[in-house]
Amino acid sequence: MTEERDQDPTTVFYDHPTGGWGSLRSVLGHASQNRIRLGVLDTLRRQNKPGGYMCSSCAWAKPPSPHLAEFCENGAKATIWDLTPKRCGPDFFARHTLTELRGWSDHDLEAAGRLTHPMRYDPASDRYVRTTWDQAFAAIGQALQGLDPKSTVFYASGKASLEASYLYALFGRLYGHNNLPDSSNMCHETTSVALKRAIGAPVGTCVLDDFDHCDLMLFFGQNTGSNSPRFLHPIQQAIRRGCKIVTFNPVRERGLVEFMNPQDPAQMLTGRATPVSDLYLQLRPGGDIAALAGICKHLFDIGALDRDFIARHCHDFDPFEAWIRGLSWDRIQATSGLSRTDLVEVAELFARSKRVIGIYGMGLTQHVHGGDSVGMLVNLLLMGGHIGRQGAGICPVRGHSNVQGQRTVGISEKPELVPLDRLARMFDFDPPCDTGMTTVEVAQGLIDGTVRGFVSLGGNFGRASPDLTRTEPAWATLDLNVQIATRLNRTHVLAGPGAWLLPCLVRAERDRQKSGPQTVTMEDSLSHIHGSIGRRPPASRHLLSETAIVAGIAKATLPPNPRVAWDDWVADYARIRDLIEETYPDQFADFNARMNEPGGFYRGNSARERDWETDSGKAEFTLPADLSALGGDPAEGAFTLITLRSNDQFNTTIYGFSDRLRGLKGDRMIVLVSRADMERAGLAEGQRVALVTAVDDQITRRVEGLSVTPYDLPRGCIAAYYPEANPLVPLFLHDQASKTPAYKGVPVRIEA
Known part of the structure; x- marks a missing residue:
């Protein structure tokens, strides 16, 4: 275990465990500030449990046998934030111009409360003004009809349900484009590309049960304590049975230093926390490729490889071995910022471990050569045969609660990832086959004026994307800007004449349609599908569900098609799940019957079965373009x-x-x-x-x-x-x- 003396005592740091009393005080503080009601407590009681409400925060897995409280500090904040009694309605916008609101902080904009009515931007008064849903749908549909579909973008934030996401992707293709980026373009798209290339599956291979059997977890660039705190429960259980943890991160994050379980009375009363990382290595940013190469180099030196697995299941191993053996330790140490001694220690631990899981977050993916970093982690796991066996595998930890699921059901700018031929038969149309825009390309299109229309299913694209000084002025020049949202955010106040603000339900709220209360579904980080049903009264009687809003805009935009039954689908979401099952039969068989299974139902992963859907038919060893994921060192003095x-x-x-x-x-x-x-x-x-x-x-x-x-x-x-x-x-x-x-x-x- 890395001792606290390794923490620089002259700098600021948190000297308590993750979780514990600090977490409880934080939740109670937010509850008090937001004046929570009994309904919020009931929602928290049901959160992430079978037949309950699936958290709108992170995408960590939901266990089949949940804890008494199956929510974390940030999950509680998300629910409290969603169910606030504060309202941001027409009276609020009557008091504030958009020019004024652009001077507000991100926190203060969202703290204004829940949006309550459909609104349109009025340039004359520089305010959002109240409108009706019929007026909004008709005007938006007319505007979309007047635009070139290739100049419009349908963005999704990563929270929308599988049902809404499927309809949204279908709408985009019926309209005539594949411009369907989502928030994964800003975080884990690197995973989708790199894993697809290396193992033939674009998502991680682990399931929750693997954490009960692993001997070693390697963490790269993932802040568990803040971003996925419920993950700390299986980590703690693994540590107690002898599993080792090694963390690589430039920042010492407390969640991977020590953890006190708020649901463990003995820990809470005695103050004895669980030490987490046996070794915490603060490498240089972008130094992951070099660090992994150093571990691999020592494994070659001591002959600790699963050569039978490599011979049977892997391709291009010899070039990889030659490249690793040709690296000098001086270069590895200089690029990684870590010592040979530390990397050898990790390699020896790896060599002694029968089941290893590689876990990572955006610290690995958000680099110029982030894909190569992911590929190097795969290389290391393949050397030991640690993909396709119980207790081992690769585990990217996703952020948004359904960002992986949105990709699964068709929100993708890459047409090759979507069964377009099946969609063509089901809905009697010719889907567009050209590649759509990524987040970066959308931002460039805003700057150069080639993007003329933008529809956003949640999210805050105008604040989340890069190069903001250049992109922000472009929002006011769009011909159409439609924002489907629950709260006010920065993107909404960058509006121009064609801007619409359409308020939707949050997941914890009751979604009643013609057939009765509706269940929605989402996919977690470990590829399990969960049903979720909201029970809280909507924040306003003027709210619609995301599914109803997408269908309303689509109906107003597209010509009638007897095979496209928007009204029937909105009336009963089970019919949308039938469409998802028909489109993806191997992954969603018996969807409606299985959606409320405890722990979710697993949609499968070919690489977990050692079925490598790559060009070679085997798992691929890959070579990085550079030893640093930065693509080179910064200039002198930078x-x-x-x-x-x-x-x-x-x-x-x-x-x-x-x-x-x-x-x-x-x-x-x-x-x-x-x-x-x-x-x-x-x-x-x-x-x-x-x-x-x-x-x-x-x-x-x-x-x-x-x-x-x-x-x-x-x-x-x-x-x-x-x-x-x-x-x-x-x-x-x-x-x-x-x-x-x-x-x-x-x-x-x-x-x-």
Whole structure:
């Protein structure tokens, strides 16, 4: 176990366990601030349980035998936030112009409360004004009919149900485009591309049961304590039976240092936390490829390989072995920022382990060569035969609660991932076959004016995407901008004449249609499908479900088609699930009958069965383009910026201003710098500075007013909050294969 003495004591940090009393106090504080009612407590009681409500926060798995409380600190915040008594209706917009609201913080915009009525933007008054659903659908449909479908984008945030997502993707293709990016384009699209290439399956291979049998977990760039705290329960159980944990992350995140289970009376009363990581290695940003190469190099030196598995199941092993053997330890150490001793220790631990799981988050994917980082982790697991056996595999941890599921049912800009021939037969049309736009390409289209229409199924694209200084002015020039949302956010106040704000139900609310109360479904990080039914009264009688809104716009836009029964599908979501089953019969057999199975039903994974759906028919060893995922070191005097989410945050939603698990609070306009780098750069604690992107493309990207805060980070690495630092990320700085923005590896300079 890495001792606390390894933490730089001169910097800010949280010196308590993840979970424990700190977590309970945080939840109670948010409950008090938001004046929660008994209905919220009932929702929390049912959260993530069979026949209950599936959390709208993270996508971590739901166990078949849930705990008494099967929600975490951030899941509770999400539910409290969704079910707030505050309302943001026509009277609010009558008091505030959009010019004024653009001066509000992200937190204050969302804290105004739940949207209650459909609204349209009125340029004359610079306000959103009330409209009717019929008026909104008719006007939006007419506008879409007047646009070239290829100039429009249908974006999805990652929270919408499988039912709404399926209809949304179908609508886009019936309309005539594959411009269907979703939030995975900004985070885990690297996974989809890299895993598909390496093992033939675009998602992770693990199921929840694997964590009961693994001997070793390797974590890369994943902040479990804030982003998926319920994961800490199976981690704790694995540790208690002897499983080892090794963490690679530039930032010391408390969730992988120690954990106190709030549902364990003995821990809560004695204060004895569970140590998590046996070894915590703070590598350089982008140093994962080199670190993994060092582990592989030592495994070759000691002959600790599963050569039978490699011979039977793998392709291109010999070039990989030659490349690893040709690397020098000096280069590996310099690029990773880690010592040979540390990497050898991990390799020896790996060699002794019969079942290894590789776990990662956006710290691995959001780099110029993020796909190569994922590929290197696959390489390591393949060397030991750790894919396709119980207790082993690769496990990307997703963020949004249904972002993986949206891809599963057709929201994708890549037509080759969608059974277009089957859709053509089912709905009697010719689906478009051209590749649609990614997030980066949409942002570029906003800047150059080729994107004329934008429909958003949730999300905050205008704040979440990169290069904000260049993209923000473009929103006001769109011919059509439709935002389906539950709360006000930054994108909504960047509106122009063609803007519409359409409020929808949250997942915890009752969704009653003609056939009665409706269940919706979603997919978790481990490819299990869960039903969810809301029971709380809607925040307003004027709200519609996401499914009804998508169908309403589609009906107003598209010509009649006897095989496209929008009204029937909205009346009974079971009919949509029948369509999903017909479209994806191997994955969704008996969908309606199985959707409420405890623990969800598994839709399967070919690589888990060692059925490699790759060009070679085998698992692929891959070679990285560079030993650093950054694509090169920053210029002389520059730093590598990584963007972070706080403990009081879910993506662009800012619940509050406490980043408790890092010992930070109050100000989000900060830049974290090591004491050594502060001294080298001549910086003082609390000094206000600007960050400037250190690339030479004749465009100035600058964020000012950041307070220097000493923090325990590797040399040359600094950190700032997302999305405040997004203006610093150039559009061209993205993963080479997936075009996922490189939010974890931005070259910047610090200016006093």
